Amino acid sequence: MAREMTGAEIVIKALVDQGVDVIFGYPGGAVLPIYDVLFKQNKLRHVLVRHEQGAVHAAEGYARSTGKPGCVLVTSGPGATNAVTGLTDALMDSIPIVCLTGQVATHLIGNDAFQEADVVGITRPCTKHNYLVKDVNRLAKVMHEAFFVATNGRPGPVVVDIPKDVQFAAGKYAGPDNSGHKTYRPQKKGDQQAIRKAVDIISKAKRPVLYTGGGVINSGPVASKLLREFVKITGIPITSTLMGLGAYPASGKQWLGMLGMHGTYEANNAMHDCDVMINIGARFDDRITGRIDAFSPGSTKIHVDIDASSINKNIMVDLPIIGDCAFVLEEMIRIWKARSIPPDKKARAKWYNQIDEWRARDCLKFKSDKNVIMPQYAVQRLYELTKGKDTYISTEVGQHQMWAAQYYHFEEPNRWMTSGGLGTMGYGLPAAVGIQMAHPKSLVIDIAGEASVLMNMQELSTAIQYRLPIKVFILNNQYMGMVRQWQELLHGGRYSESYTEALPDFVKLAEAYGGVGIRAEKPDELDDAIKEMISVDKPVLFDCVVDRTANCFPMIPSGAAHNEMLLGDEGVKDGVSEEGKILV
Amino acid sequence: MQQSQDIETHTISVLVDNEPGVLARVIGLFSGRGYNIDSLTVSETEHQKHQSRITVVTTGTPVVIEQIKNQLERLVPVHRVMDLTVMGQPLERELALIKVAGKGEKRVEALRLADAFRAQVIDATVEHFVFEITGRSKKVEQFVVLMEPLGLVEVARTGVASIMRGKNST
Numbered sequence: 025m026a027r028e029m030t031g032a033e034i035v036i037k038a039l040v041d042q043g044v045d046v047i048f049g050y051p052g053g054a055v056l057p058i059y060d061v062l063f064k065q066n067k068l069r070h071v072l073v074r075h076e077q078g079a080v081h082a083a084e085g086y087a088r089s090t091g092k093p094g095c096v097l098v099t100s101g102p103g104a105t106n107a108v109t110g111l112t113d114a115l116m117d118s119i120p121i122v123c124l125t126g127q128v129a130t131h132l133i134g135n136d137a138f139q140e141a142d143v144v145g146i147t148r149p150c151t152k153h154n155y156l157v158k159d160v161n162r163l164a165k166v167m168h169e170a171f172f173v174a175t176n177g178r179p180g181p182v183v184v185d186i187p188k189d190v191q192f193a194a195g196k197y198a199g200p201d202n203s204g205h206k207t208y209r210p211q212k213k214g215d216q217q218a219i220r221k222a223v224d225i226i227s228k229a230k231r232p233v234l235y236t237g238g239g240v241i242n243s244g245p246v247a248s249k250l251l252r253e254f255v256k257i258t259g260i261p262i263t264s265t266l267m268g269l270g271a272y273p274a275s276g277k278q279w280l281g282m283l284g285m286h287g288t289y290e291a292n293n294a295m296h297d298c299d300v301m302i303n304i305g306a307r308f309d310d311r312i313t314g315r316i317d318a319f320s321p322g323s324t325k326i327h328v329d330i331d332a333s334s335i336n337k338n339i340m341v342d343l344p345i346i347g348d349c350a351f352v353l354e355e356m357i358r359i360w361k362a363r364s365i366p367p368d369k370k371a372r373a374k375w376y377n378q379i380d381e382w383r384a385r386d387c388l389k390f391k392s393d394k395n396v397i398m399p400q401y402a403v404q405r406l407y408e409l410t411k412g413k414d415t416y417i418s419t420e421v422g423q424h425q426m427w428a429a430q431y432y433h434f435e436e437p438n439r440w441m442t443s444g445g446l447g448t449m450g451y452g453l454p455a456a457v458g459i460q461m462a463h464p465k466s467l468v469i470d471i472a473g474e475a476s477v478l479m480n481m482q483e484l485s486t487a488i489q490y491r492l493p494i495k496v497f498i499l500n501n502q503y504m505g506m507v508r509q510w511q512e513l514l515h516g517g518r519y520s521e522s523y524t525e526a527l528p529d530f531v532k533l534a535e536a537y538g539g540v541g542i543r544a545e546k547p548d549e550l551d552d553a554i555k556e557m558i559s560v561d562k563p564v565l566f567d568c569v570v571d572r573t574a575n576c577f578p579m580i581p582s583g584a585a586h587n588e589m590l591l592g593d594e595g596v597k598d599g600v601s602e603e604g605k606i607l608v
Numbered sequence: 609m610q611q612s613q614d615i616e617t618h619t620i621s622v623l624v625d626n627e628p629g630v631l632a633r634v635i636g637l638f639s640g641r642g643y644n645i646d647s648l649t650v651s652e653t654e655h656q657k658h659q660s661r662i663t664v665v666t667t668g669t670p671v672v673i674e675q676i677k678n679q680l681e682r683l684v685p686v687h688r689v690m691d692l693t694v695m696g697q698p699l700e701r702e703l704a705l706i707k708v709a710g711k712g713e714k715r716v717e718a719l720r721l722a723d724a725f726r727a728q729v730i731d732a733t734v735e736h737f738v739f740e741i742t743g744r745s746k747k748v749e750q751f752v753v754l755m756e757p758l759g760l761v762e763v764a765r766t767g768v769a770s771i772m773r774g775k776n777s778t
């Protein structure tokens with residue numbers, strides 16, 4: 025039944041009716057009416073961040089670790105513009121976010137009013153959709169629609185811009201209904217014929233490989249379960265993108281490790297040499313494909329994606345299937361079982377022999393050192409000492425992010441949050457805040473770089489305020505390591521502005537915020553220090569002083585093919601073509 | 609799989625909810641992703657349903673054209689995307705207003721050509737004409753070129769409106 029409320033009340037009521045239990049935000053003039061309603065209720069928890077970018081990343085961490093949409097509330101003008109990086113990040117990684125922005129009163133729009141910004145204009149290219157609500161009687165409908173759009177089809181961020189007079193005005197509220205959307209109706213079930221054909225192709229494959237991505241995680245835990253079953257019944261080896269880690273367990277026998285620019289030797293070679301590639305919920309991103317014209321030249325490619333615009337965007341595929349990967353996997357499993365087609369055993373054994381040869385290269389081995397902590401070793405120890413626990417990992421962006429992906433192994437989906445598409449330094453700490461809000465009892469660790477973490481360090485204050493015992497594990501190499509690595513490989517070792525002088529003392533910094541600081545400088549003190557970090561029931565900054573110039577390998581240099589991987593510092597000199605240098 | 613690299617011209621008709629900003633979404637998509645717009649027209653066509661029809665003429669390789677359609681389809685207020693060029697030979701018309709100033713023989717020639725092209729005079733003084741011409745873009749184009757040496761002053765064109773032949777709706 026519809027009844028009269030103020031716009032601000034409608035907003036909060038809609039959030040509650042949508043099942044939102046926590047919202048990340050920062051107040052200001054244009055959202056005061058909403059904050060006033062927040063004050064008078066106790067169904068919805070508000071987390072006061074220290075910067076609006078942090079609010080969106082926290083909501084992303086919340087969303088990725090729960091599968092529910094994340095919610096954000098910010099004021100007009102600077103509040104909204106500060107949120108733009110987070111929104112873009114969520115768009116690139118397909119994270120469902122509903123972000124409410126205050127706007128100046130309707131009659132002031134367009135007048136360059138105080139703290140006015142054209143928010144729908146600014147956020148149009150960095151949201152899945154956005155709304156400016158000028159009529160309070162449309163507010164409830166738009167709120168519910170925002171959740172529908174954010175979570176259905178390929179998920180993404182949605183902005184609802186609400187002028188202040190609309191927040192004060194009285195209007196009608198109606199609860200969510202399940203009627204769907206009048207124009208936005210994403211296709212969920214894949215085409216039956218295409219699915220049958222896919223099973224047919226897969227059953228005849230001699231050297232198949234599964235290449236899965238964030239779509240499997242986004243689809244929900246059922247998709248991961250189905251993926252595991254499919255891998256089991258078909259016996260196909262599997263690799264995944266950065267975004268897809270955890271959908272298939274890293275301990276699984278058929279697991280090849282991550283693929284792409286810093287992927288494993290076995291994964292990338294399998295991609296290159298396979299005869300059938302089954303892409304499920306990934307998008308042939310340039311970090312994955314390397315040189316397009318040399319990408320898996322001989323394979324028949326099947327691509328399952330919920331977003332038709334991902335099909336044939338970078339790589340032409342032979343068989344596209346548009347649909348939610350859970351639906352499609354379920355069908356593929358059903359058809360596979362019904363047919364009970366035995367794979368070509370001889371060919372399969374040969375394929376796995378080849379894979380074992382690649383595995384034997386042990387591409388992730390690194391030189392350890394008695395006196396200096398190698399960053400890879402640090403992640404390895406962190407993994408060993410936390411793997412039995414209920415752990416969630418976020419990261420910043422850089423070498424440490426890649427080392428985390430390589431040396432921390434994920435058994436379950438939704439345990440790994442990283443900024444993949446946009447590569448946003450400063451993502452990990454606020455994301456950890458959001459994750460810990462959703463999982464108060466779990467161990468939440470941001471594997472960080474000393475440069476990235478300073479970008480949103482202020483959110484440590486949020487963690488303190490809400491008693492969120494997040495652990496920030498900083499691989500401190502004093503360099504923007506990833507930049508330094510590229511300068512070494514591509515720019516003749518001219519380390520232009522990639523060294524950070526005057527870094528803060530992270531231990532003191534932690535203490536200044538009211539948290540705990542821990543430092544490890546030698547390999548033999550690392551384990552104890554990590555154990556101490558785990559046992560502390562407060563936010564921790566862990567300053568892990570690591571080798572300054574270690575490089576991240578394997579690496580497919582820009583402009584190279586999957587089978588032209590660099591495995592170590594040797595052979596780097598002539599690794600990058602002139603053509604490759606213009607690529608990022 | 610390999611695909612043709614030939615550049616094709618397609619007329620795409622997009623049925624959208626006529627809400628504020630919908631045109632900006634469509635145009636932003638084209639500019640943001642580097643697609644071409646050769647012509648674009650938009651107007652509310654179904655007032656009761658508040659729906660507009662956007663007609664875009666665009667060029668690109670078959671892969672890019674496919675991308676454009678998929679990207680348009682993805683926009684939330686879009687009802688339907690129809691590639692009229694693929695569906696058959698659509699009817700296409702454009703209207704242009706063309707101002708020509710001149711005297712003597714040139715003026716006579718302009719009027720003679722206008723007659724041949726079935727352009728109408730909708731404004732005139734002893735020194736100028738404004739012609740209205742309707743037709744396929746090629747015809748309009750041709751007429752404009754012919755007017756150039758005869759004292760062409762300026763041109764206003766509507767862009768292409770397009771619809772499928774036959775009795776059915778698209």
Ligand SMILES: Cc1ncc(C[n+]2csc(CCOP(=O)(O)OP(=O)(O)O)c2C)c(N)n1
Binds near residue numbers: 450472
């Ligand atoms: C906001 C932002 N600015 C710049 C970059 C470019 N960038 C990518 S990695 C990197 C260095 C990161 O350094 P650090 O956090 O110390 O990580 P490390 O590579 O040393 O592990 C930079 C500057 C980025 N990804 N994001």
Ligand SMILES: [Mg+2]
Binds near residue numbers: 422501
């Ligand atoms: Mg660093």
